Amino acid sequence: MLLATRDELCSGCRTCLVACSLQVYGVVNPKKAALGIAAHFPAPGRYSVITCSQCGTCAEVCPLEAITRRENAYIIDERICNLCGLCISSCPQEAMFTHPDLSTPIKCILCGECVRYCPRQAVYDLHGEVSRK
């Protein structure tokens, strides 16, 4: 699968963020999500969904080689990562995040939970392998 977005469908509800944190970290916390929503209000009045494109820039720049590709997703090895932050500042999508509780950046692992529960199908699987429930 590969995440893609239709920004014009997003209503800014952040269900995707909660679904993500719960699936990946086992906690309810939208601040621990591997995607983001930017709201552009009062004008022009739209949302944009920020998702990882699995472009691999993070792996390229990681000085410790802590990020490697497994199947379709780039995954951070938390035993190696020292949270230097280079991947975060290098991410072309600005789709890597941090949280004070966590010792590595937050990065999409392509679990598909956001796709399954985005009510609007604003986040979807470009390959059509995963779809909204």
Add this chain to the structure above:
Amino acid sequence: MTTSMPGYAGRLLYVDLTSRQWETRPLPGDLAREYLGGRGFVARLLWDEVPTGADPLGPENRVVLATGPLTGLFLPCGGKLHLGAKSPATGGYGDANIGGHLAPELKGAGYDGVVIQGRSPQPCLLVIEDDAVRFMDATPWWGQGAIESEARLKAELGEAFQIMTIGPAGENLVKYACISHDFGRQAGRTGVGAVFGSKRLKAVAIRGSKDIPVFDARAAQAEGRRMYEVCFGKPGFEEWTPYGTAGVTDWVNEVGAFPTRNFQTTYFPQHTEINGRKLKERILVTDKGCFGCPIPCGKYSKVKVPRGMAYVEGPEYETIALMGGNCAVATIEEVGYANYIADELGLDTISGGNVVAFAIECYEKGLLTEAQVGRKLAWGCLDSLVFLLEKIARREGIGDLLAEGVKVAAAVIKGGSDKFAIHVKGLEWSGYDARYAPAMMLSYMTADVGAHHNRSWAITYDVAMGRKSLEGKAEKVVELQHIRPLFDVLGLCRFPWVEIGFELENYAAIFPLVTGWNYSWQDLLRVSERIWNLTRAFSAREIDHYGRAFDYPPPRFYEEPVPDGPAQGQLIPKPQLDELLDRYYRIRGWDEGGLPTREKLQELGLQFVVDTLGPKLS
């Protein structure tokens, strides 16, 4: 921090704006178990914290903000924040409710609720960022519009903050000033914005990063998934969402309940020009959802009228009813523009629409003159609306009187205007004329905050059970008055249940997985009944001779038959109103004067109310 109470952040924040001191206190376990959250916390904390006889606009009044145990979780529509105060509009219990993203943010900052008292020496902002609380000078923002202030504060503090603001109406203590958030959502009713203004509190900004503790996270996740999937499968998921609340406009006209020209009649011939379809076709920019919502009612729009261009969230049904039909404004663009003006000024569009319509009718009847008002007033005239709304928000000229609401304005204007001052308890009537709907009428008469529909939206049951019939109506109103406010207790929006038929059992199923408490749905309803009796008692404590006399609609609704439309000829004569009240009090276990009996209060665990109200009770 860890908590011994899953479903809760485990702390309350107490803020004194006079001294600029704050402290956190552990959330009392008995408060959580007996009142659950949201509206329950608001009701009990106001009872405990507000001194009897407090001036609603004085420093001793409290504003309580509260989340619920289901706020901020992975389930549909857990994005509601409840807030309340002793109401400047009614002098009794007041509350309001707001969606957007405030409540999850507050809970994520580690607070189930905030209790604010005092009065800041100068305009201030309260900034809550996880464990840090600070006060900022709000002088640069004082006088600015509510939405403009939010945009500027986001630019200053950061996009990640969720912000609630007041506009000039709140600053100037207009009795129906609202609180605004997320560029167009409001805690609209009972004058909570004026209470903010009286405390010189321009805004509250919140940012939280903590996990919300859940009793069994994996089981709650599975249940949350199932709940979303049930919503996705409902026909209304696809059919209701595109129009949101505006979608009900045609139906309300068809059943003869649409407020038109200050409730002179109940059918607006141009209603198809201001309905959900027109909104979607002509002005919609994007759907705008609150936290966790699969069925966003928020319709964000862009309107152009000769006066100007504006972005506005809405107009929602209530605004369409009260600023559209009730002021006879007949284009969706004009209703949207009036909505925008009210939002920036920080005025509740429901009360605001009532007050403007009341003023136009007074003008029409010669009770207000052009000299008194400062211009001609006319139905369907956007300029009349905007003129009055701005005068009200700044308390200039006639606006100073109208800022008090229709009850007070009618007492000053006289000339029989009290007959068409459309309110109960001092709170203006929302968007359903009930002369041909006894259960809806009783709902408005007995709603604890005044004439608001959200405690019991019974009009659909009037249609289903027989429009004239009183049979079973009081029972239905009591039932709804326990169900609907329970959403405000749990920290939820009720729309999945109301609008797409999402079953109530779903909430009962997830509650124990979140809290670890084995409450049945009936147990939860019992809590809701406890709160209903407590809010009634609060008003009885604060208002002399409170009771039955406060439960009647304005004379227009029992003396003037609807002149035309589907409800032509209808009204509910006073003896029938009394019959409804008698039945209602009896079902509730209240005396015929409309106060809870000692036995009822004791049965609900409210002995402290008996101790306080003592001689007032039978």
